[in-house]
Amino acid sequence: MSRLILVLGDQLSPELSALKEADKTSDVVVMAEVADETTYVPHHPKKIALILAAMRKFAAALRADGWTVAYSELDDRGNSGSIAGELLRRAEEHGAREVVATEPGEWRLISVLEDMPLPVRQLPDTRFVASHARFESWAEGRKSLRMEYFYREMRRETGLLMEEGEPAGGKWNFDHDNREPAPEEIDFGGPMRFTPDETVEEVLELVERRFGNGFGEVRPFWFATEAGQARRALTHFVKHALPRFGDYQDAMLDDARFLYHSVLSLYINIGFLEPLEVCRAAEDALRSGDAPINAVEGFVRQIIGWREFMRGIYFLHGPDYVRRNALNHQRKLPWFYWDETATRMNCVARVVEQTREEAYAHHIQRLMVTGNFALLAGIDPAEVHEWYLSVYADAYEWVEAPNVIGMSQFADGGVFASKPYVSSGNYIARMSDYCDHCAYSVKRKTGEGACPFNLLYWAFMDRHRERFEKNPRMAQMYATWDRMAEGRRETILAEAGQFLDAMSRGDRV
Ligand code: FAD
Ligand code: DLZ
Ligand code: SF4
Secondary structure (H helix, E strand, O other), rough: OOOEEEOOOOOOOOOOHHHHHHHOOOOEEEEEHHHHHHHOOOOHHHHHHHHHHHHHHHHHHHHHHOOOOOOEEEOOOOOOOOOHHHHHHHHHHOOOOOOOOEEOOOOOHHHHHHHOOOEEEOOOOOOOOHHHHHHHHHOOOOOOOOOOHHHHHHHHOOOOOOOEEEHHHHHHHHHOOOOOOOOOOOOOOOOOOOOHHHHHHHHHHHHHHHOOEEEEEEEEOOOOOHHHHHHHHHHHHHHHOOHHHOOOOOOEEEEOOOOOOOHHHHHHHOOOOOOHHHHHHHHHHHOOOOOOOHHHHHHHHHHHHHHHHHHHHHHHOOOOHHOOOOOOEEEOOOOOOHHHHHOOOHHHHHHHHHHHOOOOOHHHHHHHHHHHHHHHOEEEEEHHHHHHHHHHOOOHHHHHHHHHHHOOOOOOOOOOOOOOOOOOOOHHHHHHHHHHOOOEEEEOOOOOOEOOOHHHHHHHHHHHHHHHHOOOOOHHHHHHHHHHHHHHHHHHHHHHHHHHHHHHHOOOO
């Protein structure tokens, strides 16, 4: 009796636990392009194209390797439109009585599989360094969960950047060296780009037809759509960008969308690249003297530190995590998150424009521009969450939700962040060139043309005083606020209120 082996669109690894468990001679691999997955949020068309093209090529590679694959294309007649529906259809077709799956990266799909009228065995997803049990045992009994301590354990366990039990370079974290503002010139031309082949072209036409009217440009499409290409993109990054990755990790530039970032998350997350393989490639560059320790340590920390930690938080806190709203923020997401021409704030407009065209923004753009603005403006975190899950090609709930609900919006009340990531326009002015071309003046704190981030920053601090004033990391800012003349404080709060009212009316702010 054959079994069905489910492979989802972000599980495209030959080493996937479900495939490892399967018998090539008798089991049937099920892969399905389905309406439910392509529409549960209004995904960016580049994200849909990446996943469908990558799925089709992965299925072809499995077949070439001798597997039987039951593959449903989105436009197939008889496509039931859901993962559960396709599994049932294939079970009937092949007389299968059991499904073997690798645990999906979203609670939503986990419960779909749990509720199937067919036994489904969900195996652990072994494409991560830390299992759920490992993270739980680390987290147990700790008053606060700090990524840095978890990261050190991951360094010890993987042996990455370790020399005789001690951290390479004599310290665990070189972040202190990684806060350089935007450089004058960038000598990296960006991530490796791939010309669409026939399969990709077919998918692009399908996506244009079915999803062409939403937010996001499908062309030019340049993502890798198979593991071999992703590996070349990794080599390209290590050689040309990694050496300066650390220095400019927090910088932002109007005409250099990728700076020295890797743009590898989308490939790691769908299974083309293993996290440890990526880290080892970076470590090799350190050993051969091609990249400095601050760059390599910073990069490795993002992957075995932040990436693993975020997944741990998502699974530790359960399905309700995405609905948390500790700061009780209720305002609707402004329209300009979907249309950059609807705002005069250059930083926000440039990040939204880049997101629309590339389905990509780097970490500081996500955190300190669109994330920071949403938090300062008091936007409902559920709406912010849905926006991030939709617009980035690397977005799956297990990684997106803790970054948005936890790190960016402080909506979990500080499960792992010791303070909210808020800043006035000064931070953006220091780290980018956005303010040079803005209708607002970052130097103006109040009055005509004052930067909205400056106004909203103080309004946020004032609004949440009770919660944050005892936080030692924020005390200094409350002291500054209190030293201002009362009239000035009133002006700031009144102007912030006027700005938010105008924004919510739909004015072009
Ligand atoms: P690089 O800067 O080159 O970093 C290297 C790798 O480190 C990345 O490829 C990624 O795998 C990993 N990484 C770095 N930071 C994080 C982090 N905070 N959490 C998890 N992994 C990290 N990342 C996603 O993969 N999917 C998301 O949906 C996502 N949503 C985010 C939303 C917000 C509000 C914020 C602040 C961050 C989000 N991140 C998300 C984390 C981070 O911004 C992206 O991983 C990174 O920008 C991807 O670009 P890159 O590959 O060029 O990264
Ligand atoms: C994101 C996505 C999209 C757009 N389409 C599909 C699809 O058609 N078929 C599929 O198997 N997976 C798709 N995915 C990825 C799933 O949504 C993803 O596996 C879950 O969100 C869990 O991470
Ligand atoms: Fe953004 Fe303010 Fe700078 Fe304009 S002045 S780009 S709104 S930080």
